Amino acid sequence: MEIKIMKNILDRNQNKADEVRNLLAEKKVVMINLISSPGAGKTTLLEKTLGELTKKYRIAVIEGDITTDRDARRLQKFNIPIIVINTEGGCHLDSHSISKALGSFFLDELDVIFVENVGNLICPSQFDLGETFKLAIVSTTEGDDKPAKYPMLFREAKGVVLNKMDLISYTNFSLESFRKDLQMINPALPLLEISCTRGDGMNEWFEWISRQIES
Amino acid sequence: MEIKIMKNILDRNQNKADEVRNLLAEKKVVMINLISSPGAGKTTLLEKTLGELTKKYRIAVIEGDITTDRDARRLQKFNIPIIVINTEGGCHLDSHSISKALGSFFLDELDVIFVENVGNLICPSQFDLGETFKLAIVSTTEGDDKPAKYPMLFREAKGVVLNKMDLISYTNFSLESFRKDLQMINPALPLLEISCTRGDGMNEWFEWISRQIES
Numbered sequence: 001m002e003i004k005i006m007k008n009i010l011d012r013n014q015n016k017a018d019e020v021r022n023l024l025a026e027k028k029v030v031m032i033n034l035i036s037s038p039g040a041g042k043t044t045l046l047e048k049t050l051g052e053l054t055k056k057y058r059i060a061v062i063e064g065d066i067t068t069d070r071d072a073r074r075l076q077k078f079n080i081p082i083i084v085i086n087t088e089g090g091c092h093l094d095s096h097s098i099s100k101a102l103g104s105f106f107l108d109e110l111d112v113i114f115v116e117n118v119g120n121l122i123c124p125s126q127f128d129l130g131e132t133f134k135l136a137i138v139s140t141t142e143g144d145d146k147p148a149k150y151p152m153l154f155r156e157a158k159g160v161v162l163n164k165m166d167l168i169s170y171t172n173f174s175l176e177s178f179r180k181d182l183q184m185i186n187p188a189l190p191l192l193e194i195s196c197t198r199g200d201g202m203n204e205w206f207e208w209i210s211r212q213i214e215s
Numbered sequence: 216m217e218i219k220i221m222k223n224i225l226d227r228n229q230n231k232a233d234e235v236r237n238l239l240a241e242k243k244v245v246m247i248n249l250i251s252s253p254g255a256g257k258t259t260l261l262e263k264t265l266g267e268l269t270k271k272y273r274i275a276v277i278e279g280d281i282t283t284d285r286d287a288r289r290l291q292k293f294n295i296p297i298i299v300i301n302t303e304g305g306c307h308l309d310s311h312s313i314s315k316a317l318g319s320f321f322l323d324e325l326d327v328i329f330v331e332n333v334g335n336l337i338c339p340s341q342f343d344l345g346e347t348f349k350l351a352i353v354s355t356t357e358g359d360d361k362p363a364k365y366p367m368l369f370r371e372a373k374g375v376v377l378n379k380m381d382l383i384s385y386t387n388f389s390l391e392s393f394r395k396d397l398q399m400i401n402p403a404l405p406l407l408e409i410s411c412t413r414g415d416g417m418n419e420w421f422e423w424i425s426r427q428i429e430s
Contacts, residue, residue: 005220005224009220037252037253037254037334037357038252038336038357038358038361038364038365039252039354039356039357039358039361065364066337066364066365066366066367067363067364067366068363068364070360070363070364089337089341089367091306091335091337091338118337119252119336119364119365120306120335120336120337120338121253121334121335122281122304122306122333122335122338123306123335123337123338126304139254139356141254141354141356141357141379141382142252142253142254142356143253143254145285146253146254148282148283148285149253149280149281149282149283149285149286149334150253150281150334151281151282152281152304164356166385167356167382167385167386170381170382170385171382
């Protein structure tokens with residue numbers, strides 16, 4: 001019985017996601033769905049990325065949070081359109097709330113929309129938002145076993161950002177083991193090793209994400 | 216419609232949770248539900264805790280994971296009963312799977328059951344397993360804003376373990392801000408600041424958890 005209910009919810013989500021995807025294609029807007037555990041550094045990555053990418057793209061942000069507008073407030077300095085979706089306990093964004101949020105933007109005046117999903121390595125990967133692609137963000141302090149233990153996201157993502165490289169030497173994180181697990185799950189998945197605070201790999205990240213936006 | 220479905224699922228979960236709670240009370244077994252983000256250190260905390268507490272209590276473990284038995288294998292050295300529940304994509308444990316797992320233990324020969332829930336700061340806090348109490352585990356590398364952004368767990372928990380104190384000086388984690396947010400959400404909530412790798416606060420943790428088990 002629960003399986004049937006889940007299928008209905010996912011079907012309704014998929015229909016709306018297809019509608020969103022068609023609209024974005026028509027308007028030539030790239031939408032990127034950022035997914036990670038709580039505290040992997042999605043908002044910090046967005047801060048750094050907006051600082052660079054707003055020089056060449058017209059960008060908006062959709063902030064998914066259970067409660068509070070804390071993340072959105074960290075991005076206010078960029079003077080770009082930001083919509084906060086508070087899920088009030090809900091563990092992921094869905095295509096219906098994204099569709100509503102898009103209604104508040106002037107899509108003809110945008111190139112890119114970043115969606116910061118609710119901090120959760122599981123549920124958000126099961127709900128298509130109509131995004132152009134998903135990005136997985138993990139951090140070295142979470143441990144190297146996350147792809148093996150939470151494989152769904154890593155099968156779906158177009159790239160993996162490994163953040164907090166500045167802290168790796170204080171942990172028992174094995175890059176070799178992490179890369180090997182990723183390889184098993186999704187052999188072609190690009191891996192970007194960065195530190196948002198220290199700056200490691202940020203230029204490579206800006207170049208890579210710009211290529212994805214333009215391709 | 217989705218709200219009604221969710222209510223049905225939660226009602227069915229609650230009935231079974233009540234049954235589990237009654238059974239555990241009758242058998243005088245304390246069941247502790249450990250909840251955190253992926254990578255906050257639940258399994259490492261369990262390793263350290265079993266090393267100490269198996270000296271005085273008869274302990275079993277239920278390991279909740281989406282897939283793999285990696286966490287369970289880390290605990291095999293203790294030679295205690297361990298059941299792995301693979302949720303196959305499910306984002307939390309529920310009382311039905313716990314009830315089945317309890318059927319595999321000899322409850323008359325146990326004092327304590329630790330349940331390591333699926334790594335997720337959201338969904339597990341909404342599903343009563345029939346546990347004696349919930350514990351929230353967070354780590355300094357996740358950032359100090361987790362209680363404010365994910366309040367449900369912190370309202371329900373009997374205590375908060377703040378792990379990875381050895382890494383706090385490499386982050387922008389503010390203990391003052393973290394404590395202030397916790398105070399707003401749940402003023403009486405005990406906070407244990409520890410480092411499983413360096414040993415900070417571990418004796419206080421062993422004493423505190425022993426008191427909870429015996430009370």
